[in-house]
Amino acid sequence: MSGRLFRCAPVVLALGSVLNLTPTAFAQQAVAPDAGCMLHKGTYTCNWPSFQQAFDRAHTVALQTGHIDRSTAAQLRKLITELGKTEAPEGQPADLTFTVAPVEPNGVDFGPMDHDLARLEVFAPSSSSSQGTLLWAETYRGQGDRPWPAQVHALLTQFQQRFQRGR
Secondary structure (H helix, E strand, O other), X not given: OHHHHHHHHHHHHHHXXXXXXXXXXXXXXXXXXXXXXXXXXXXXXXXXXXHHHHHHHOOEEEEEOOOOOHHHHHHHHHHHHHOOOEEOOOOOOOXXXXXXXXXXOOOOOOOOOOEEEEEEEEEEOOOOOOOOEEEEEEEEEEOOOOOHHHHHHHHHHHHHHHHHHHO
16 A cells, blocks of 8 residues: 555656646736736736826826827827826926827627727836836727727726726
8 A cells, every 4th residue: 555655646746736836827927017017818917006106106198199180199188187197298208108099900890799999008118118118008898880089088088987996
C-alpha cells in the first residue's frame, strides 16, 4: 500500500502545482494593473480608483476627436467643464487627454441587438508611448441606427453618471 502512495505522489504534486498556477494566470489577465487598462478578448478592464486619483490631480485636459464632427468636440468641452477641468490650448501639454471615436465593427450586425458603438478613452502622458497610458475606457453599447451625435451624447452621459456614482 505504501508503495502505491509513493508512486502517486509525483502525479499529485504535479497536479497540485498546475492547479495553483492556473488561478493566478487567469487573475492576472482579468484584473487591471495599478494604473491603466488592459484589453482582454475585446473588453477593457480598468482600475477606477486609480483613474479617479489621476483625474483629481489633473488640471488641464486635451481633446482629440480626430476627423469627427464639431458636435463631438463641443460635447467633450461641455463634459470637462462640468467636471471642473480646463481645456489645454491646442498643441500644449495636458495632464490628461480625452478621445472619442466610433468602435470598429466586428462584422455584420443582424437584428436589434446592442453593439459597441462609441468609446471614450482617457490617457495620461507617458514618455514611453506617444499616445500615453490608457487610464480609462468607457464604451457605449446601443442600436447602430442612432446618429453619431446621439451616440456621443449617450456615451458622455453614461460616463458622467458613472463618474458621479463613483464619488
